[in-house]
Amino acid sequence: xxxxxxxxxxxxxxxxxxxxxxKLEKLSSGLGTNTMESFTIILEEFRLGDLPLKDFETVLIxxxxxxxxxxxxxxxxxxxxxxxxxLADYNAVxxxxxxxxxxxxx
Numbered sequence: 001x002x003x004x005x006x007x008x009x010x011x012x013x014x015x016x017x018x019x020x021x022x023k024l025e026k027l028s029s030g031l032g033t034n035t036m037e038s039f040t041i042i043l044e045e046f047r048l049g050d051l052p053l054k055d056f057e058t059v060l061i062x063x064x065x066x067x068x069x070x071x072x073x074x075x076x077x078x079x080x081x082x083x084x085x086x087l088a089d090y091n092a093v094x095x096x097x098x099x100x101x102x103x104x105x106x
Protein backbone atom coordinates (compact mmCIF):
# COMPACT_ATOMS: atom_id res chain seq x y z
CA UNK A 1 0.00 0.00 0.00
CA UNK A 2 1.06 3.56 -0.56
CA UNK A 3 0.84 6.60 1.62
CA UNK A 4 -2.08 8.80 0.59
CA UNK A 5 -3.10 12.35 1.33
CA UNK A 6 -6.46 14.05 1.00
CA UNK A 7 -6.35 16.05 -2.23
CA UNK A 8 -8.37 18.94 -0.78
CA UNK A 9 -6.48 19.25 2.50
CA UNK A 10 -3.03 19.08 0.92
CA UNK A 11 -3.82 22.10 -1.26
CA UNK A 12 -4.09 24.16 1.95
CA UNK A 13 -0.36 23.73 2.58
CA UNK A 14 1.96 26.51 1.40
CA UNK A 15 3.85 25.75 -1.78
CA UNK A 16 1.47 23.04 -3.02
CA UNK A 17 0.30 23.82 -6.55
CA UNK A 18 -2.56 21.64 -7.86
CA UNK A 19 -1.28 22.25 -11.39
CA UNK A 20 1.57 19.78 -10.75
CA UNK A 21 -0.73 16.91 -9.73
CA UNK A 22 -0.44 14.04 -12.21
CA LYS A 23 -3.55 11.97 -12.79
CA LEU A 24 -3.06 8.21 -12.52
CA GLU A 25 -4.57 6.05 -15.24
CA LYS A 26 -5.76 3.35 -12.82
CA LEU A 27 -8.48 4.01 -10.29
CA SER A 28 -7.42 3.61 -6.68
CA SER A 29 -9.00 1.16 -4.29
CA GLY A 30 -9.22 0.99 -0.55
CA LEU A 31 -10.61 3.36 2.08
CA GLY A 32 -14.10 2.16 1.31
CA THR A 33 -14.18 2.40 -2.49
CA ASN A 34 -12.54 1.03 -5.62
CA THR A 35 -13.63 3.69 -8.09
CA MET A 36 -11.60 6.64 -6.92
CA GLU A 37 -9.64 8.98 -9.16
CA SER A 38 -6.12 9.45 -7.90
CA PHE A 39 -3.18 11.71 -8.56
CA THR A 40 0.49 11.73 -7.65
CA ILE A 41 2.76 14.48 -6.47
CA ILE A 42 6.38 14.60 -5.40
CA LEU A 43 6.78 16.41 -2.09
CA GLU A 44 10.19 18.06 -2.14
CA GLU A 45 10.40 17.93 1.63
CA PHE A 46 8.08 16.11 3.98
CA ARG A 47 8.53 15.38 7.68
CA LEU A 48 6.88 12.61 9.58
CA GLY A 49 7.75 13.46 13.16
CA ASP A 50 11.54 13.60 13.27
CA LEU A 51 11.90 11.67 10.02
CA PRO A 52 12.71 13.88 7.01
CA LEU A 53 11.62 12.53 3.63
CA LYS A 54 13.01 14.19 0.50
CA ASP A 55 11.43 13.99 -2.94
CA PHE A 56 8.69 11.74 -1.59
CA GLU A 57 6.23 10.56 -4.24
CA THR A 58 2.76 10.11 -2.82
CA VAL A 59 -0.81 9.56 -3.93
CA LEU A 60 -3.61 12.08 -3.59
CA ILE A 61 -7.25 11.03 -3.32
CA UNK A 62 -10.54 12.54 -2.23
CA UNK A 63 -10.90 11.52 1.41
CA UNK A 64 -14.02 13.59 2.08
CA UNK A 65 -16.09 10.42 2.65
CA UNK A 66 -13.69 9.39 5.43
CA UNK A 67 -13.65 12.82 7.01
CA UNK A 68 -17.46 13.11 6.79
CA UNK A 69 -17.73 9.84 8.71
CA UNK A 70 -15.23 11.08 11.28
CA UNK A 71 -17.18 14.32 11.67
CA UNK A 72 -20.38 12.36 12.42
CA UNK A 73 -18.43 10.47 15.11
CA UNK A 74 -17.11 13.81 16.46
CA UNK A 75 -13.55 12.82 15.61
CA UNK A 76 -10.97 15.15 14.05
CA UNK A 77 -10.42 15.10 10.30
CA UNK A 78 -7.36 13.33 8.92
CA UNK A 79 -4.94 14.57 6.29
CA UNK A 80 -3.89 11.16 5.03
CA UNK A 81 -2.95 7.57 5.78
CA UNK A 82 0.58 6.23 6.22
CA UNK A 83 1.06 3.31 3.87
CA UNK A 84 3.27 0.27 3.65
CA UNK A 85 5.74 2.24 1.55
CA UNK A 86 6.82 4.15 4.66
CA LEU A 87 6.06 1.47 7.24
CA ALA A 88 8.18 -1.17 5.49
CA ASP A 89 11.00 1.12 4.33
CA TYR A 90 11.51 2.53 7.82
CA ASN A 91 10.98 -0.65 9.86
CA ALA A 92 7.88 0.62 11.63
CA VAL A 93 7.18 -0.51 15.17
CA UNK A 94 3.75 0.33 16.52
CA UNK A 95 3.56 0.36 20.31
CA UNK A 96 -0.12 0.10 21.12
CA UNK A 97 0.50 0.51 24.86
CA UNK A 98 2.10 3.93 24.50
CA UNK A 99 0.24 4.80 21.27
CA UNK A 100 3.51 5.53 19.48
CA UNK A 101 4.84 4.75 16.03
CA UNK A 102 8.61 4.36 15.82
CA UNK A 103 10.33 4.63 12.44
CA UNK A 104 14.02 3.91 11.88
CA UNK A 105 16.11 5.42 9.09
CA UNK A 106 17.15 3.27 6.18
